[in-house]
Each structure stands twice: as structure tokens, then as C-alpha cells.
Amino acid sequence: MRTVTFHIKRYDPARDAQGSTRVQSFEIPHGGQLTVLEGLFYIQEKLDASLAFRYCCRASICGSCAMYINGRYRLACQTNVLHLHTDEVRIEPLPHMPLVKDLVCDMTDFFAKYEYIRPWLIRSSEAPAKEILQSQADRHKLNMPIDCILCGCCYSSCPSVWSEEHYLGPHALLWAYRFEVDSRDEARKERLPMWDNERGVYRCHTITNCVEACPKELNPTEGIQWLKMAAVRRRLFGASK
Amino acid sequence: MPHHQLIVVGGGLAGLRAAVEAKAAGLDVAILSQVHPGRSHSGAAQGGINAALGNNPDGHDDTPEKHAFDTVKGSDYLADQAAAIQMTRDAPGVIFEMDHWGCPFSRYDDGRIAQRPFGGAGFPRTCYGADKTGHYLLHTLVQQAYQRQITMYVEVFVTGLVVDEGRCRGVVAYDMIHGGLEAFTADAVVMATGGAGRIYGNSTNAIISTGGGAAMAYLAGVPLKDMEFVQFHPTGLLTTNILMTEGCRGEGGYLLNDEGERFMARYAPKAMELAPRDITSRSITTEINEGRGIGGADYVHLDLRHLGAERILERLPGIRDLAIHFEGVDPIEEPIPIRPVQHYTMGGIDCDVDGRTRLPGLYAAGECACVSVHGANRLGGNSLLETIVFGRRAGMAVVSDLEGGAPSGDAASAGRAAVAALESRVRDLVARGADGADPYAIRAEMVATTRDYFGVFREDAVMRTGLEILRRLKDRCSLVGLRNGGGVFNLDLIRTLELEGMVDLALCVAEGALARTESRGSHARTDFPARDDEKWLVHTLAYHTPEGPRLEYGPVALGTFEPQERKY
Numbered sequence A: 001m002r003t004v005t006f007h008i009k010r011y012d013p014a015r016d017a018q019g020s021t022r023v024q025s026f027e028i029p030h031g032g033q034l035t036v037l038e039g040l041f042y043i044q045e046k047l048d049a050s051l052a053f054r055y056c057c058r059a060s061i062c063g064s065c066a067m068y069i070n071g072r073y074r075l076a077c078q079t080n081v082l083h084l085h086t087d088e089v090r091i092e093p094l095p096h097m098p099l100v101k102d103l104v105c106d107m108t109d110f111f112a113k114y115e116y117i118r119p120w121l122i123r124s125s126e127a128p129a130k131e132i133l134q135s136q137a138d139r140h141k142l143n144m145p146i147d148c149i150l151c152g153c154c155y156s157s158c159p160s161v162w163s164e165e166h167y168l169g170p171h172a173l174l175w176a177y178r179f180e181v182d183s184r185d186e187a188r189k190e191r192l193p194m195w196d197n198e199r200g201v202y203r204c205h206t207i208t209n210c211v212e213a214c215p216k217e218l219n220p221t222e223g224i225q226w227l228k229m230a231a232v233r234r235r236l237f238g239a240s241k
Numbered sequence B: 001m002p003h004h005q006l007i008v009v010g011g012g013l014a015g016l017r018a019a020v021e022a023k024a025a026g027l028d029v030a031i032l033s034q035v036h037p038g039r040s041h042s043g044a045a046q047g048g049i050n051a052a053l054g055n056n057p058d059g060h061d062d063t064p065e066k067h068a069f070d071t072v073k074g075s076d077y078l079a080d081q082a083a084a085i086q087m088t089r090d091a092p093g094v095i096f097e098m099d100h101w102g103c104p105f106s107r108y109d110d111g112r113i114a115q116r117p118f119g120g121a122g123f124p125r126t127c128y129g130a131d132k133t134g135h136y137l138l139h140t141l142v143q144q145a146y147q148r149q150i151t152m153y154v155e156v157f158v159t160g161l162v163v164d165e166g167r168c169r170g171v172v173a174y175d176m177i178h179g180g181l182e183a184f185t186a187d188a189v190v191m192a193t194g195g196a197g198r199i200y201g202n203s204t205n206a207i208i209s210t211g212g213g214a215a216m217a218y219l220a221g222v223p224l225k226d227m228e229f230v231q232f233h234p235t236g237l238l239t240t241n242i243l244m245t246e247g248c249r250g251e252g253g254y255l256l257n258d259e260g261e262r263f264m265a266r267y268a269p270k271a272m273e274l275a276p277r278d279i280t281s282r283s284i285t286t287e288i289n290e291g292r293g294i295g296g297a298d299y300v301h302l303d304l305r306h307l308g309a310e311r312i313l314e315r316l317p318g319i320r321d322l323a324i325h326f327e328g329v330d331p332i333e334e335p336i337p338i339r340p341v342q343h344y345t346m347g348g349i350d351c352d353v354d355g356r357t358r359l360p361g362l363y364a365a366g367e368c369a370c371v372s373v374h375g376a377n378r379l380g381g382n383s384l385l386e387t388i389v390f391g392r393r394a395g396m397a398v399v400s401d402l403e404g405g406a407p408s409g410d411a412a413s414a415g416r417a418a419v420a421a422l423e424s425r426v427r428d429l430v431a432r433g434a435d436g437a438d439p440y441a442i443r444a445e446m447v448a449t450t451r452d453y454f455g456v457f458r459e460d461a462v463m464r465t466g467l468e469i470l471r472r473l474k475d476r477c478s479l480v481g482l483r484n485g486g487g488v489f490n491l492d493l494i495r496t497l498e499l500e501g502m503v504d505l506a507l508c509v510a511e512g513a514l515a516r517t518e519s520r521g522s523h524a525r526t527d528f529p530a531r532d533d534e535k536w537l538v539h540t541l542a543y544h545t546p547e548g549p550r551l552e553y554g555p556v557a558l559g560t561f562e563p564q565e566r567k568y
Ligand SMILES: Cc1cc2nc3c(=O)[nH]c(=O)nc-3n(C[C@H](O)[C@H](O)[C@H](O)COP(=O)(O)OP(=O)(O)OC[C@H]3O[C@@H](n4cnc5c(N)ncnc54)[C@H](O)[C@@H]3O)c2cc1C
Pocket: B009, B010, B011, B012, B013, B014, B015, B032, B033, B034, B035, B036, B037, B040, B041, B042, B043, B044, B045, B046, B047, B048, B049, B050, B133, B134, B156, B157, B158, B159, B192, B193, B194, B195, B204, B205, B206, B208, B209, B212, B213, B243, B245, B343, B344, B365, B366, B367, B368, B380, B381, B382, B383, B384, B385, B387
């Protein structure tokens, strides 16, 4: 049996002021294969039942367990301690987010901003009896943004979010982009004012932290740049629909 | 105390689809979910969703009736045929609706939705979005819920039903974010809490798939149907049980034993790797038991290499990522080590095609329900379909049942009583504290028992031993104590409160399996290898009693397809 030490940033609203945290260390035995999420469960079951963290699928698709692990944004379930090449693991909640408890942060603003960009298909023409035809080339335009799991890594990593609380953030703009490039959507005109402003794309200074932070290897910056270009095009030539 | 006309417990595909339907009809609807709906387990579904669209060049002759036949045959004739026919008829319409709502299905050159072959299907009829179909469907429906401004109580953990005058009038719950115990009253409740895979120690399911909704309904007197039918998926990753979709074989992947042989030729010469899951899982287990696992160990290989990098990257990119991250294997370069693992709960809350249960005011949809369309063995791609078809139908049923107005009775005082009962239960747990029995030790023993005693192959003596262990664990449940008393996001509280329900479900599986002296679908007994239609073409109904489940049996709806021997 080997052991690994988790140094976990902890916060309990019943005893700590918001923003004040402590670090607590736990030793975890393992046989070579151990994900950070499994280690957290070991602690919760055997060492300290009060430890709080989010979890669900443990297969990197639900986006629950995004954390800051040894200085990088990661999904706890997808992080094998072996690949960290050290037996000291520092685990923190997503930085720059308000805390609920321990590794659980408050995602209220994050989801409100997502909802604000109207992340749903909008059409005015009558629906066909069958599917709305979409060419493979048009479908491929969706490949990148639809894999977003809304884990919050990009949002937490973005200096523009830190400095401007109203900035929609990389996740919301990535989803705005997703509907802009969907050949089935018919609300270009309606959507433009949602992100073509200071709360929206112009707050992105292409620092690209989001690209580095994304555990699904997506590129929100690319989507945002596309939106900026589209805004300019539309100002010059007008929106199509 | 919050009140809504309809409370939907669960924000997965089934719950969301029910909520959207009822909201569109003007009802005041709220979803209560343990996780943000977009994080529900439905999002993990990979391979696809079935509908006889006939888009695939090899699928022109497909029809809903043929889809129904495959479903019933796949179920080993235990599915209710009228229900299967209903589901397959509704299927094309609900798929087109998901497309109209923006679901990014993969496409053919002509712009139509692409379809791939899946196990046990006579035609390629599985619609997909690469290998992330569940993720795409789930986000599309969450977005519909946002658009319709459906109230969402997120990170609210439901623990029981509020029942008043023989009617379900709401639920009680632990609010994880604010830390309180609370009642939510309603005129109707739809249970959509998903499967119970985590009562097994080797499951593909999400960690939160603990069967809570089924356990609550059971405790309230609603029978659970066909719980002994547990699906083992042929291809779970060796070290983590994470699923490698059937789509891998749909795209042409091989199953190979230690000799490099495509052994399915000996078990299902026509269907080969695309035989239904029960047959494929038994075949792999037999290979392993007879020493032909890789290097003699307990796994075989899923080989995709011959598909080539381009096809793997286009059709199975998620599978490749999972194999690399969780098993350290790149399927473009190496075969993937896999073995059969628990995957799907065929049984569940007994309900009809409109989700109505035997408790007025309570409806069920999705994996926690048993309509039954899957019978003794579910076909791949039929479960996502079930969530949307029957979620929608449950929503419609609630709307029509509430047309006469709200039910009589005093939901609020029943709600207060239910909260008081929950509070006293929690006080007892806190009082026993760390001196009480360890809930995690009980959980660990339970999941090992289901895995080892109620697996792919079953036998009387083995199951009896397992049942004894489960009964002892059940007794110990009343002694557990809470190590962490109160506060917000109390995982100790959640995981302790859900434990007894999990053991209850395990007991239903065990009792049902022991009693059923035949082999049918996923329930394969070495001591009774044949299907026995004379005696066992019946649904099992498990009723809660303080002494454990009491079993009754009910008829299967036949009539269209004559039961035959299953050959593939
Ligand atoms: C890895 C994997 C891949 C799959 N692939 C396919 C596929 O390709 N095709 C197919 O047809 N099927 C597939 N399935 C099966 C299918 O995905 C599921 O059966 C289906 O998604 C279940 O949906 P649901 O809405 O019933 O439940 P879920 O999606 O599990 O949702 C349950 C909801 O209930 C909530 N909940 C649960 N308990 C509580 C509680 N106590 N209090 C409050 N809320 C609660 C949860 O928060 C969640 O929102 C797959 C399953 C797995 C495990």
C-alpha cells in the first residue's frame, strides 16, 4: 500500500467567515489506482464525515466535481493521483467563487448568466413534420461548443470575470456561440444585443485562461472571437434573420 | 411551505420531459433534484436512442411494429406488448421534437438524422449524437425547462412522500444548500429519480443512482415490479466499471478472448457482437469462467483498432477519451479490457403507460419506473426512448387528471406531519452518533453481496447465502448513527438516509430472483436454465412489509407477438 496526502481547503459557514478558509490534511492509502474523487470519498467515509464536495457520474461528463488541484483546474473524477507525479495533493474549491461549504461553491450567478443568453433554439418558421435538415458540415460547426459540461472551470479561471461581476463569462458566451452557428436557429437579430455589449464579448481580452482550464479541451475564446467578428459583420452588412 | 400543482422529483430526461409537458399545458410545475438537472445521470448515456425513422440506407423497411417486435423479443417476452407498441409508435414524433428543440443529432449527407445498428435490433434504428447522445439530449431538455421558466429546486434531496387520505400530496426533503428539512406539497407528484445501479458494487451508473424514488414509493405501499431483472452490460471498463457503449460494437468493434477469437460466433452466430446484452454478457462470463479471459484473468478485449483512427475520432471520440483517461488505453492503438457490469434496472415502480401508480397522485417515469417495456432484458437505445416517451405521457396524464381541480384534503398539515417524522428520524441518527453502526460498512457489504451473489449467473444455494447477508444488513440499518450532525451539504446525512432504501431494493432483487425458478432474459439460473412460460410468464410484484418484501404475481399483456424461443 502506498499513501498520498490530500491537503484540502475547508470552509464551514457555521464556524468560518465567508472567505476565510483552513487547510486540513488527510492520508489516504491506495494500491496504485486512485482518483481524487475516490480519495475524497475515502475521507468522507472513514476519516471525516463532514467533508463536502459535489459528485455524480464519476466519468467526466456531468461537470459536478470541478476543483483546483495542484494548481490546475481539473475534474476530481478524471484526475488519477498517479498522473500528478507527487504524493502531496492540494485540493481547493474553484477559485474566485463564493463558497457553500468546503469544495462546494455557489454556482447561482454562473447558471443565471447561462440562462440569460437564452441557450435554447429559437425559430419562427413552422416546424417540419420530420427533422429540420442540417448538413453534416453545418452539424460539424456545433462539435466544439456542445461538449461543454458547465463545470465552471473556465468561469472560475477568467480574470475578466474576477474584475467585472456582470461579465457573462466564457461559458455563457460559448453557448451563445453554439446557437449562433446552429443552422436551425432563426434568432440572429434577437440574440445580438445579449452579447454585443460591454457585459458580453468585449470584456474578453483573449487571455485564454479558459482554454487552459477546460477539462474537456474546448476553446471558449475561439467562440467569443467568432462572435466579435459576427458583430462587426452585422453592423456593416446587417443581420440576415 | 412551498406548494406547486405538480412536483417532479428528478431532473433527468424523464423528469424534465414530464415537467415540460405539464408546464406547456399551463400547470405550475417544480422540479426537485439532488443535482443540477444538467448533471443528471442521463447525460452519461452514450450510444443513442431508438426510433423507426428508416433513415439508415439499410433501414428503409423499418416500422414501429418491427421495433416493438424486437423490443418484446429482446425482453424475453416479459414486456407488456401494448406498452412496447405504444412506445415505438410515439418514438419518431418525440425524436423529431427533440430535433426541433435543438438536439444536435449526428447527420447523414442529406441532412437527416443518422442511425446506427444496435444490439438485438432487426434494423439500424439508433439515432445518435456521436457517442454523447445522453449529454446532448439532456442539455436540450434542460434548456427547454429554462425557456419555459419551470421552477427548479436544485440540490434538494428528497427522502419520502407526503401521503394524505390515500393520496400522494408531496414530498419531504433535505435542502442541501440551506441545510433544512422541508415539505413541498403538490396536487400530483411524478417520480423520476432514475435507476438503482449503485445497489451493486460494479455498476456503470452514476454515484447518485441509488434508487431513492423507487424505495420511497415502495415504503408508501406501491409495489415494485420485476426487480430481479438487472441488466449487466457486456462492456464495462475493467478498473472503473465505466461504460464503453454498445455503439462500439454497432460501429463494428469485436469482442476477443485470450486466443484472439471472436467468440461470439459460438453463442450468436448471426448477430455476433450485436446480440442482446443478456446473451453477450453471459457469453463473456462463460469465456472468463472457462479460462479464456485475457491471460486467464477476468476480462476480455473490446477491439476497435480495425475501425481506424478516422472513424473512431468521428463516431466514438468520447469512448476514446474515457479509455485513455480511466484505463490508460488508446483504442486506436490497443484493445480495451472490459467485462460485464451492472448497468440498468429493468424493474421499478409499477405503473401503466401513462405513469399512473397504484397510489393516486403518484406517477412514475424513466428508469425508476416499470411500465413494462423492457421486461427481462432491455435493448440498448430503448431506455433513453422510454424516458422521453413516458415522461411526456406522465406529464399529459397529470394534466388530464387535474382537470377536475385540486384534490381535497389538507396537504399542508400532512406535510408538517411528514417533516416532523423526518426530523425525529434524523434526531435518532444524531443521538446514536459515531457509536451507532457504520453506514459505510453496511453499504460496502451490501454492494459486494449483490455483485457476488446476484450476478450474471444465479443459483439457489448461492442466492440463499446472499439473501441471509442482506437480511442481516437490513437489521443493522436501524442501528446506524450519523457522524456529522447538521449543517449544509451534509453528505453523511444524505448517504445515511438513502442507505436503508438501497438495502430494501437489494432485498427485492434477491427475493424475486430466488423465487423465480426459471431463466429469462437477464435472470439466468444455472439450476433452472430453461424459460418456463407455463409458470413464469408473469410480472413479479414486491410489496413492502416490516418483515421484508412480500411477492405477488401479475399477468403480462400479450396478444400481438406469440412467445418463441429467442435465437440471434
Ligand atoms: C453510462 C450509461 C450509458 C447509457 N447509455 C444509454 C444509451 O446509449 N441509450 C439508452 O437508451 N440508454 C442508455 N443508458 C440508460 C439511460 O441513460 C438511463 O436509463 C436514463 O438516462 C435514465 O433517465 P432518468 O431520467 O430516468 O434518470 P436520471 O437521468 O438518472 O435522473 C435522475 C434524477 O433524479 C434525481 N434524483 C435522484 N434521487 C433523488 C432524490 N432522492 N432527491 C432528489 N432528486 C433525486 C437526480 O438528481 C436526477 O436529476 C445508459 C446508462 C448509463 C449508466
